[in-house]
Amino acid sequence: MPNVTLYPLENYTFGAKDAQPEEDSSVAARLKRLENDYETQGMRRTVEAVMVVHQHNHPHVLMLQIANAFFKLPGHYLQPGVDEREGLKNILNERLGAADPNEWANEPQWEIGECLSTWWRPNFESYMYPYIPAHVTKPKEKKTLYLVHMPPNKVLTVPKNMKVLAIPLFEVYDNAARYGAQLSAIPHLLSRYDFEYKPM
Amino acid sequence: MPNVTLYPLENYTFGAKDAQPEEDSSVAARLKRLENDYETQGMRRTVEAVMVVHQHNHPHVLMLQIANAFFKLPGHYLQPGVDEREGLKNILNERLGAADPNEWANEPQWEIGECLSTWWRPNFESYMYPYIPAHVTKPKEKKTLYLVHMPPNKVLTVPKNMKVLAIPLFEVYDNAARYGAQLSAIPHLLSRYDFEYKPM
Numbered sequence: 099m100p101n102v103t104l105y106p107l108e109n110y111t112f113g114a115k116d117a118q119p120e121e122d123s124s125v126a127a128r129l130k131r132l133e134n135d136y137e138t139q140g141m142r143r144t145v146e147a148v149m150v151v152h153q154h155n156h157p158h159v160l161m162l163q164i165a166n167a168f169f170k171l172p173g174h175y176l177q178p179g180v181d182e183r184e185g186l187k188n189i190l191n192e193r194l195g196a197a198d199p200n201e202w203a204n205e206p207q208w209e210i211g212e213c214l215s216t217w218w219r220p221n222f223e224s225y226m227y228p229y230i231p232a233h234v235t236k237p238k239e240k241k242t243l244y245l246v247h248m249p250p251n252k253v254l255t256v257p258k259n260m261k262v263l264a265i266p267l268f269e270v271y272d273n274a275a276r277y278g279a280q281l282s283a284i285p286h287l288l289s290r291y292d293f294e295y296k297p298m
Numbered sequence: 299m300p301n302v303t304l305y306p307l308e309n310y311t312f313g314a315k316d317a318q319p320e321e322d323s324s325v326a327a328r329l330k331r332l333e334n335d336y337e338t339q340g341m342r343r344t345v346e347a348v349m350v351v352h353q354h355n356h357p358h359v360l361m362l363q364i365a366n367a368f369f370k371l372p373g374h375y376l377q378p379g380v381d382e383r384e385g386l387k388n389i390l391n392e393r394l395g396a397a398d399p400n401e402w403a404n405e406p407q408w409e410i411g412e413c414l415s416t417w418w419r420p421n422f423e424s425y426m427y428p429y430i431p432a433h434v435t436k437p438k439e440k441k442t443l444y445l446v447h448m449p450p451n452k453v454l455t456v457p458k459n460m461k462v463l464a465i466p467l468f469e470v471y472d473n474a475a476r477y478g479a480q481l482s483a484i485p486h487l488l489s490r491y492d493f494e495y496k497p498m
Contacts, residue, residue: 215489228489286483289415289428
């Protein structure tokens with residue numbers, strides 16, 4: 099089993115920076131823009147980060163909570179031609195790095211690890227699947243989840259309209275009602291790793 | 299993304315051999331034997347195979363159906379000290395290899411690939427989790443699912459009390475009601491692979 103080192107949540111400190119509003123004001127607007135972008139750029143590629151820490155030797159996944167409501171992983175779609183891992187590193191810095199981009203290079207780095215899973219959007223609709231559905235030849239979006247190895251310590255600077263929460267695996271597991279199909283599957287995806295829990 | 303080659307279901311032919319009855323006549327008997335074995339041998343290690351083929355370029359997982367009722371993956375628990383991959387190879391031969399064990403060496407071989415997931419049984423009870431629950435220091439059973447790379451062709455010789463069914467991912471996905479928590483998670487576990495679909 100591949101080994102992953104986890105550090106305690108207490109090793110990370112949290113700062114604040116200016117709000118980063120959602121690009122789209124509604125799900126309908128988001129799907130409409132996806133459709134428009136598809137016309138010119140083809141299939142959208144989205145990357146998201148599964149960042150794992152521990153509390154009392156139980157893995158916790160870092161999630162963003164937007165407007166005290168829904169949860170999501172840090173991530174974003176990529177511009178055409180951008181490498182997935184390099185792109186994700188930039189996205190994580192924009193979302194959780196220092197307010198001043200000039201400082202990103204001096205901060206402890208995230209290391210983008212293995213692909214954990216892939217989700218496909220067959221139509222300009224909300225549904226995504228962890229496989230390409232039968233008869234679908236032109237998916238509209240591919241979302242890839244990467245395991246991100248956290249540095250031992252780091253300041254996470256969080257946009258003011260978001261919170262970072264460390265959610266334990268036992269809370270996410272079998273809880274699609276609260277976390278949705280994608281987040282509630284994360285315990286399955288992580289189960290093949292052997293976690294090494296570092297003390298503070 | 300790692301690449302996996304899938305061959306069409308039609309490449310495999312199915313024979314029959316003597317029935318292989320379940321070792322235990324009830325869930326209670328099975329858990330009782332797990333408890334007895336734990337006293338002398340410690341944590342039970344179980345290995346199971348995720349064998350994937352395709353039909354019309356959609357992945358299908360080979361499952362055993364017992365007595366026209368429940369589904370399970372080919373697999374079994376291991377005796378203490380047995381290597382997991384070597385053990386799984388023998389288990390697959392016993393279950394699906396030729397009736398005469400002397401012929402196993404002449405048949406096309408299964409190749410035991412990566413660990414896909416791990417399930418833990420914290421108590422002598424039915425529930426298993428894809429993580430070690432908090433405060434559990436001595437799990438009673440660890441079940442590991444391996445991706446098994448199928449040879450391009452093979453005769454699968456099936457015990458008379460079982461059927462082998464190729465179940466499409468879209469049927470298993472989000473269908474814990476029929477397939478249970480473990481089997482219905484397989485589409486998630488496979489989503490990080492890039493499948494290459496070979497013709498007949």
